[in-house]
Amino acid sequence: MRPRSSATQLLLAALAVLATACADSGTAPDATAAADSLTALPRALTTTERQAITASNDFALRLLQRTTARQSGNVLLSPLSVSLALGMTMNGAAEETLTEMQRTLGWGTANRADINVAYRDLMTMLPGLDPGVTVRIANGLWMLQPMVPVAAFTSDARQFFNAPVASEPSTRAMFDAVNAWGDRETRGMIPKVLQAEPPRDLVMLLANAVYFAGTWRERFDPAKTSPGSFRLEGGAMATVPMMTRGGGFRSWRDDRLTAVELAYGNAAYSMLVLMPTRDPVGAFVATLDTARLAQVVQGLREARADEPLRLPKFTLEGSLELSPDLRALGMPRAFSILAQFPRLIANESGKLSFVQHNVKVEVDEKGTRAAAVTVVGVVVVSLPTGVDIDRPFVFLIRERLSGTVLVTGVVRDPRGR
Template sequence: MTPKTTTLISLLLLIFSTACKKSPVKPIVGKDLVLTATEQQKVAADNAFTLKLFKATFSGTPDNQNLFISPLSVSMAIGMTSNGSNGQTLTAIRNTMNFNGFTEDQVNSYYHTLITELPQLDPKATVKIANSIWYANTFTPLPAFLQTNTTNYNAKIAGVDFKSAATKDLINSWVNDQTNGKITKIVDQIPSNAVMYLINAIYFKSTWKDRFDAAKTKKADFHLSTGGIVQADFMNNDLNCNVSIASDATAIELPYGNGKYSMVLVSPKEGTSVKDYVAGLDSAKWKILMAGLGSSHAIISLPKFKFSYEIILNDILSSLGMANAFSDFADFTRISATGLKITEVKHKAYVDVNEDGTEAAAVTSVSVGLTSAAPFSYAFNRPFVFAIREMKTGLVLFAGVVNDPTLSGN
């Protein structure tokens, strides 16, 4: 090697070294979710609905079964549907879903923000949120309804042949794609009175910020609510994490990826069943528990688990105040002037928690169908009360009772 060559190589190394010092590679940490004051209030309202739906669902869950739902998925699917409701049906939906206190535009804009922003928060987390509306090509939804859901929910709109067996396969293929194959179908068969499906799909996958060492996973006892004991695979880790200790429970928060998402694990105090704890859980208690989270050093032992869950939410949503939407008196005139009602709200979810992290998916399908063809019928064939009133103010001008319509005097 000549002196000239040596000098050239040294110069190149110096330039490269200097460039590296001036332009250090910064780790990609993602972005923060920035919400307006109104949107932050909507988060609180959504969390309140989460507890309401979670408690109502869990109260009917047997002690030997697991539970896993995505209330956010339910909220988005019902949110799209509510854009086609009116009158008492709209009021019932808004009260049940905790939309009251917000304008319809605020609700739609909030979900649009989540759909847009949540997938971008952490490059180490995969978050997908997708919506779709499938309607019978013999049925004509109002354009304004479809446009509202396209604009705010990025909904895929498709008019298809509901009488074709291939249509359910088409819908299920979309569900399968949006959940990365974790939920393969949501529609078993299309009922003859169905005219529309409104579907939300949410998918999440991320590694733990501090992964569990698979070599440390050991079999250990897990005590069942029924009093029995099973052997489970327990993951073990020694790490810094957030811990909150309340009088009735201990909460531990395990972050994912770059710390934009986390899993919160809550264990009721010994002697309190999880069913009793959930029954007494409300927004205030949850806020106190979350506010108490503080950094701590902890040794965690957590069982691995993977399961699927499925539920029809008609009865639960009805009990929470939405019964009108499932009845023949439902008002969905902002979808169509045709008599419509919600015929089924189906929810499916999947979760896999292991040493690497968590994978989860959920799908909510709202099936809208025709109301009964027969008109409402009632015979006033026994004594009844009647009144004459001014409709706008409700002022009653006359009131009476008919005991015998054949009488012409008193």
């Protein structure tokens, strides 16, 4: 991770809830909004789509809480990317593994067909909401030759996630192919998501990429950007480039929190900045839930034209392996030898090995560019290979029911030497 900065964590918490653009767009238009601002979605959301957004936002905040708790520096996440990658993977799961994954991703007991449709419709809607904002969402699937995925799984991946299936001759070739794909889909922002050596038993990679580029609805004047003070955790002061402008944003305050919202393009998308004024940022994130977020969003009001806003200009990137967080959030079975993925790999049992997540964000006077790639690695669960007693051992001859030990010994050399 890059330099430690508590408030920057919360600047980027905004990106963790970008999907709230859909949930909030159906509200009544602000009286001060410009005539070309988006005030309603192109169509009414279905019940399942609303559930998808609620599930995504709930997962976003829970994942933010988990990762913030175990990171001492900046935290960058795209929960949408993680949810889509795991949502596609979930089509290969069954029984307890499926139940755990659905619950962790916020889907509860929804059926597979409805979940797939909701993911598909969300991916279709988000890129087309604002002609002034670029949103790209891509999915892909890579297999190790000569293995093949289950036909029903690839059908779902293509139909609902628009994910092509590729076959590669080696695990290194799989890593290289995903890295090249991620570089292309994020327009060079994430050139290499997979940097470690591939697991020897790797057989499948499933990936999602999200790219966002938006210009501020009201831009900052670069001439007004100047060095400013930023209070780090612990009280030390740092000097950072501060962008400045008057008005053109919405704000909300109480005795513990200051919030501002800055719109992009036609206001379908925005950055919501949450800055705790009393508590450490980690403590604030630990209490941040969808109810608190809704309270802030509903309380936002247009700032006066002469009300100044100062916001850091920054470029940050982060890399996280999310399997510890996902286990803790409720889906440990998917990563264990007890994993149940019968719809994933033909004639093989698999489990998840890793969930690699890389994010980069650039914020300047013109707007914001953000990109994320999430890669799920699947390895084969090998059948038991037997037990070899091939080193010194202790033995006990005992009566099993009473536990009485008759003979015991230590064998260092079975040859009797």
